[in-house]
Structures are given as C-alpha cells and as structure tokens.
Amino acid sequence: MLLNFERLGAWKWILLVITGLTAAFLILPILFIAALSFGSSQWLIFPPPSWTLQWYTAFFADPRWLEAAWTSFRIAVMVTVLSVLIGLVASFGLVRGRFIGKEALRALFLTPMILPVVVLAVALYAFFLRIGLNGTTTGFVIAHLVVALPFSILSITNALEGFEKSIEDAAVLCGAHPLEAKIRVTLPAISHGLFSAAIFSFLTSWDEVVLAIFMASPTLQTLPVKIWTTLRQDLTPVIAAASTLLVIVTIALMLLAALVRKGLKS
Amino acid sequence: MATLTDPSGIAGTVKPRIVRQYNFAQTMPALVLILVFFVLPVFALLLRSVLEPQPGFGNYAELLGSTTYLKIFLNTFVVSALVTAVSLAIGFPVAWALAIMPSRLSSVVFAILLLSMWTNLLTRTYAWMVLLQRTGVINKSLMGLGLIDEPLPLVNNLVGVTIGMTYIMLPFIILPLYGVIRRIDPAILQAAALCGATRWQALTRILIPLAAPGMVSGALMVFVMSLGYFVTPALLGGTANMMLAELIAQFVQSLVNWGMGGAAALVLLVVTLTLYALQLRLFGPARMGGR
Numbered sequence: 386m387l388l389n390f391e392r393l394g395a396w397k398w399i400l401l402v403i404t405g406l407t408a409a410f411l412i413l414p415i416l417f418i419a420a421l422s423f424g425s426s427q428w429l430i431f432p433p434p435s436w437t438l439q440w441y442t443a444f445f446a447d448p449r450w451l452e453a454a455w456t457s458f459r460i461a462v463m464v465t466v467l468s469v470l471i472g473l474v475a476s477f478g479l480v481r482g483r484f485i486g487k488e489a490l491r492a493l494f495l496t497p498m499i500l501p502v503v504v505l506a507v508a509l510y511a512f513f514l515r516i517g518l519n520g521t522t523t524g525f526v527i528a529h530l531v532v533a534l535p536f537s538i539l540s541i542t543n544a545l546e547g548f549e550k551s552i553e554d555a556a557v558l559c560g561a562h563p564l565e566a567k568i569r570v571t572l573p574a575i576s577h578g579l580f581s582a583a584i585f586s587f588l589t590s591w592d593e594v595v596l597a598i599f600m601a602s603p604t605l606q607t608l609p610v611k612i613w614t615t616l617r618q619d620l621t622p623v624i625a626a627a628s629t630l631l632v633i634v635t636i637a638l639m640l641l642a643a644l645v646r647k648g649l650k651s
Numbered sequence: 652m653a654t655l656t657d658p659s660g661i662a663g664t665v666k667p668r669i670v671r672q673y674n675f676a677q678t679m680p681a682l683v684l685i686l687v688f689f690v691l692p693v694f695a696l697l698l699r700s701v702l703e704p705q706p707g708f709g710n711y712a713e714l715l716g717s718t719t720y721l722k723i724f725l726n727t728f729v730v731s732a733l734v735t736a737v738s739l740a741i742g743f744p745v746a747w748a749l750a751i752m753p754s755r756l757s758s759v760v761f762a763i764l765l766l767s768m769w770t771n772l773l774t775r776t777y778a779w780m781v782l783l784q785r786t787g788v789i790n791k792s793l794m795g796l797g798l799i800d801e802p803l804p805l806v807n808n809l810v811g812v813t814i815g816m817t818y819i820m821l822p823f824i825i826l827p828l829y830g831v832i833r834r835i836d837p838a839i840l841q842a843a844a845l846c847g848a849t850r851w852q853a854l855t856r857i858l859i860p861l862a863a864p865g866m867v868s869g870a871l872m873v874f875v876m877s878l879g880y881f882v883t884p885a886l887l888g889g890t891a892n893m894m895l896a897e898l899i900a901q902f903v904q905s906l907v908n909w910g911m912g913g914a915a916a917l918v919l920l921v922v923t924l925t926l927y928a929l930q931l932r933l934f935g936p937a938r939m940g941g942r
Contacts, residue, residue, distance in 0.1 A: 387853050388837035390751040396850065400748040407745045408760050411767040411821065414778035417788070421781065429781050431788045471680045478677030494681060497689055499927050501879025503896040504916045507903050508692035511699075531689050534681060592771045595881050599904075612773045616886065620781055628774035635769045 415632060422625035429622060440626040450627060453611035460522065460607060461590040464529045468586035469579060471530075472537025479538070480545045491542075498535040502595040505531065510599040520602025528600055529590040536585035544578020545571075577649050584642050588635070697920070700913030710914035720898070724918070727895040730809065730884070731877035734816040735870050738824045741817075743866065746828035747858075768822040776883050779815045780806060783887075807889035815887040816877055823876065824869040831865025832858075868934045875926045879919055895919050 390397060417431070422440055424433025444450050479491050497505065509528050510519065518524035548571060556566035572579070594609040601610040608631070612624055700710050714720050749757045767775070782788055783805035790802040805811055835858070843853045859866075881896035888894065893901075895915065902912035 387840045387850065387858050388751055388832075388835065389841075390753065393751075394850075400744055401752075403741070403744045404748040404752070404760060407741055407821065408763045410818070412763045414775065414782060414818070415767065415770055417782065418774065418778045428786065430786070431791075471684065475678045475681035478675060482674050482677065484675045490678060490682070493690075494678075494685060497685070499875075499923065500693070501881075501896060501919055501923055503879060503881045503899055504693065504696070504920055505689065507899055507912055507916060508696040509688065510903065511696055511909065512688075512692035527684075527688050530684065534684065538681070588769060592769075594772055609771065609773055612771075612777070613882075616773065616777060616780070620777070620784070624777055625781075628771065628777060631771045631774055632766075635771070636766065639765060639769060 418625050419629045419632065421622060422629040424622065427622065429620060429625070440622040443623050444626045444630070447623075450608075450611060450623070453606050453608045454627075454630075456522075456525075456605060457591055457607040457609070460525045460529060461587050463522075463526045464533050464590040465583050465587045467526070467530055468533040468537045469541075469582050472534055472541050472582055472586075473579065476538055476541040476545050480542050481550070491538075494538050495535045497532050502532065506596045506599040509596065513600065519600055520605050522605065524600050525597065525605075525607065528596040529593055532593065532596065533586040533589040536589060537582040540582040540585060541575065541578045544575035548574050577646065580645055580649075581642065584638055588638060591634070592631075693920075696909075696913045697917050698913070699909045700911075700917055703910035703913075710910045714911065714914050714918065720915075723893050723895060723898050726892045727878055730812055730816065730888075730892070730894060731874050733809075733813050734820055734877045735874045737813065737817045738820045738873050739866060739870050742821060742824035742828055742869070743862070745821075746825045747832055747862075749825070749829050750832040764822045764825060767818075772819065772882055775818060776815055776886050779811070779818065780886060783811055783814065806887055809888075809892055811887035811889075812884050812892065812894075815883045816880060819883060820873045820877065824873050827869045827872070828862065828865045831862050835861050864934060868930060871926055871930045875923055875930075879923060 387393065387396075393400070421429050421431060421433065423436050423438070424431070425435045425437040425439070426433045475494065479487065479494075506528075509524075509531075513519040513524050518527070552574070553566050553571050556570045557563055561569070592609065593607075594613060597607045597610045598613055601607070606614075608627065612627055615621065615624055701708060703710075745760075749760055784790075785802040785804075787805070789805065790799075793799045794802065803810075805814075839861070840853055840857060843857050848856070879896050880894065881900060884892075884894040885897050885900075888897075896919065899912055899915045899919065902908045902915060906912075
C-alpha cells in the first residue's frame with residue numbers, strides 16, 4: 386500500500402505537496418534569475434519596475450565578458466576532445482585487458498571525482514607555479530581534463546561492458562582489419578557512451594569554478610571566474626544575464642542529449 | 652560453398668589477431684596524466700606540510716592546537732551535518748513519491764532535478780545571494796505579510812550557507828534514494844497490510860528499514876561533498892563561520908603559507924577518504940555516487 390500511489394489515501398497528498406514544494410524550491414531560483422536579467426532594477430528589486438534588455442547589451446558590449454565566454458568555450462571543447470579520446474583508449478584497456486592491478490587502476494582513475502576539488506586546485510596551482518602553467522590555456526585544459534576524465538571513463542567503460550565483443554571478432558573473421566572492426570563495428574555500438582562522455586566532459590569544464598579560480602590570470606579567465614570576481618564586488622544584473630545565457634547552454638545540451646538518446650534507441 | 656573456403660590461407664592469420672592482448676599500454680595516456688597532474692601535485696602539497704617552514708609536525712601542532720582553527724573544523728562539521736540532515740528529511744519523501752507517482756508527473760520532477768544539478772554552481776549561489784539579501788524577495792515578502800518588522804539576516808551566516816548548500820545537495824540524495832526505493836518489492840508492503848499493519852507501522856518498520864542502506868549511503872555522500880565545498884560557503888557564509896576549504900584557499904592565496912595549507916588539505920583529505928572507504932566497505936562500489 387505504501388508503494389501503491391493510488392492506495393496511499395491522505396498520505397498521497399502529503400507526498401505530492403512535499404514533492405511539489407521541493408520542485409518549486411529547485412526551479413524557482415533559476416527562473417527568478419532569468420526574470421531579473423530582463424528587469425530594469427539595478428538593485429534586483431522583484432518584481433522589476435519595468436523590463437529591459439540593457440543587461441544583455443552590457444554583457445555583449447563588454448569585451449571582457451565575451452572574451453571570458455570564448456575562453457570557456459575553447460577550453461571546454463579541447464577538454465571534451467582529449468577526455469573522450471584518452472578515456473576511450475583507456476576504457477579498452479580497462480574492460481578487455483588482463484593485467485595485475487586492473488581494478489586498482491580503475492579506482493585510481495576515478496579518484497579525482499571524490500577528492501575535494503579545492504585540494505586538487507591548490508596542489509595544481511603550486512605545481513603550475515613551478516612549471517609556469519598558471520594563467521595559460523594548457524594549464525586550464527590539463528586541470529579540467531583531470532576532473533573530466535573520470536566521467537569519460539565511467540560512461541565509456543559502461544558502454545563497452547555492455548557490448549558483445551564477439552560481434553567485433555566476427556567482423557575480423559569476415560576479413561576486416563582489427564582497427565577497422567573497432568571503428569566500424571564497436572564505436573557505433575558504444576556511441577551512446579561516447580556521447581555522454583562528451584557531454585559530461587564539456588559541462589564539467591564549462592561549469593568548473595574552483596580550479597579555474599586558481600589557474601586564472603588577469604589576462605586569461607573563464608566565464609565562471611569572471612562571474613566569481615564580479616560577484617565578490619557586487620550583485621550586478623549583468624551576472625543575471627550571463628547566468629541566464631549559461632542556463633540556456635545547459636538546457637540546449639540536455640535536450641541534445643535526450644534527443645540523441647531517443648534517436649539511438651529507435 | 653566455394654566462397655566460404657579460404658584459398659589465400661588468411662584464416663591461419665586471423666586467429667592470432669583476435670586473441671591479440673589488450674593490455675596495459677592502452678591505459679598509459681590516462682595513467683601518465685593522472686600520475687603527473689594529480690598524484691604528484693597532491694603528494695607534493697602534502698609533503699610541504701611537513702617540510703615548510705622547517706621539517707617536522709609544527710604545522711599540524713599549530714593547526715590542531717589553536718582554537719581558531721578548531722572552530723573552523725567544528726563549523727565545517729556542523730554545516731555539513733545540518734545540510735545532510737535537512738537534505739535527507741526533504742529527500743526521503745520526494746524520492747518515495749518519485750518512485751511511485753505516475754511517470755507523467757515524475758518525469759517533470761526529474762527534468763527539474765537534472766536542470767538544477769547541471770545549472771552552473773555560481774548561478775545557483777548567485778540566485779540565493781539575491782533572494783536572501785536584506786532587500787531580497789524573501790525578506791520583502793515576510794515584511795509584507797507583517798511577520799517581521801526588520802529584515803532577517805539571511806546571508807553571510809549559517810542560515811544562508813545551509814539553504815544554499817541544501818539546494819545544491821538535494822539532487823544527490825534524491826536520485827540514489829529513488830533507485831533504492833524503486834527496487835523494494837511492493838508485495839512486502841502489501842503483505843504487511845494484509846497482516847494488519849497500520850500505515851505508520853508499515854512506514855517505520857518496513858519501508859524506512861528497507862530504504863535505510865540508501866539513506867545512509869546518500870547521507871554519507873552528501874556529508875563528504877559538503878565537507879570540501881568552497882564556492883557556496885565562501886559566498887553565502889560569513890567570516891564568522893568559515894569552512895575548511897576556504898581556510899585552505901586562504902592559507903595559499905592570501906597568506907602564502909604552503910606548510911599550513913598542505914596540513915589543512917591533508918586533514919580534509921584524510922576525513923574525506925576515510926568516509927569514502929567506510930561507504931565502500933558498507934555498500935560496495937556499485938552504490939557509490941549514484942543511481
């Protein structure tokens with residue numbers, strides 16, 4: 386009865402109310418910021434006295450915001466490509482290899498997920514100070530790659546474990562070169578894993594704040610760093626505009642992921 | 652059948668190609684990356700805690716011997732425990748409802764959960780800074796309703812951090828708990844009803860005990876994640892209730908004291924890894940982090 390929605394009686398309504406309130410708690414702040422980004426109040430008064438696009442104009446008129454957004458995008462794309470490539474090759478080794486310490490290696494690859502980011506940020510910052518990588522694109526890409534790679538390895542090993550290897554072997558038996566068999570048989574079969582690896586890697590880098598705060602220099606910063614430094618001064622509505630643009634990118638990627646999942650299923 | 656025979660004799664060479672060993676070499680690029688840019692820097696940082704300014708455990712003595720730092724440790728635990736408790740109290744009924752409600756309804760809630768999870772951390776924190784400020788919507792509404800005369804201090808204190816962090820942690824407890832409740836066989840609860848159990852008895856003696864592993868596992872995860880959080884406490888918390896991650900950043904950035912920074916990082920690392928090991932021991936790797 387407790388696990389039958391229709392037979393819960395009055396409890397059903399209690400659960401529904403709690404769930405509804407929680408959903409509202411989760412979504413309203415995001416909608417609120419999106420609404421304020423079109424509001425005319427400098428002090429973020431809600432409801433706004435009138436509606437305007439001035440904060441978006443300010444965002445697009447300021448080369449520092451645009452440059453930060455472009456830097457974020459560039460870094461996220463590089464991280465995505467490297468993370469999927471390295472993750473793919475490593476996953477073949479982890480899933481099909483037979484060597485001592487394989488499970489330990491898999492655990493090692495996933496540790497950056499559980500380690501507090503601030504520890505990695507401070508450690509990498511110190512290391513990069515020594516080898517001169519702070520404030521460089523390379524430094525950003527490496528730092529984000531370390532935290533994105535576990536997501537790639539998780540998604541791709543999952544997909545590869547669900548793939549029947551004998552199909553690839555059959556292609557080889559029919560005369561395909563082993564590499565050709567991998568590219569034309571195995572990769573399409575695990576494409577959903579590759580795709581989620583790419584999305585997770587991109588979003589990990591695109592949204593990453595803590596590592597970026599430490600890696601950034603006055604001349605090279607990502608969008609989250611720019612938001613962070615601006616936030617520490619005041620709560621200007623330009624941040625609301627930038628945040629809304631970030632949310633739109635996130636929604637677009639989520640929809641894309643859902644569409645691809647659907648497309649792959651049918 | 653002639654086409655199936657192999658006049659060129661390739662068949663002989665095919666077999667060894669298939670059994671070709673997939674080996675260690677394929678994990679090398681990832682391994683090098685992790686060793687050079689993860690393991691090495693973290694160890695180097697921890698080493699500095701016992702080498703700088705002079706070799707010994709002076710940094711640890713200072714860190715664990717001063718009330719200023721102990722207060723920060725205590726505050727980190729208090730905030731994390733509070734966030735975990737609130738997340739669990741809200742998360743359990745929501746996960747329960749999600750597990751049994753019609754999928755038309757639940758898919759809307761799932762979409763909201765995912766959107767919230769993937770919205771930039773700074774965006775979410777910024778939203779709460781705006782909502783909770785003195786002239787923010789929440790204070791304005793409460794004053795408008797005549798419930799308070801003066802704006803309540805909601806940011807730069809424990810209230811602000813707890814709200815902001817709970818907001819971020821909720822999906823991390825709802826999603827795994829949903830998976831656990833989903834796997835419980837409804838027949839068990841039906842049996843309880845047939846045997847005359849009241850709803851309350853069925854809840855406290857059957858549903859909650861069956862969901863308990865998921866609750867403990869989810870709570871541990873949220874607690875550990877909260878311990879190391881940096882951005883949200885830095886923006887929504889006050890100077891009076893600093894958390895451990897901020898202390899580490901402060902040692903390194905403003906005080907340039909790598910010894911103390913390394914020591915504080917080690918404390919955070921040891922607590923985090925111990926709790927994760929506990930989680931693994933209790934629940935196995937399958938439940939960790941998810942589903």
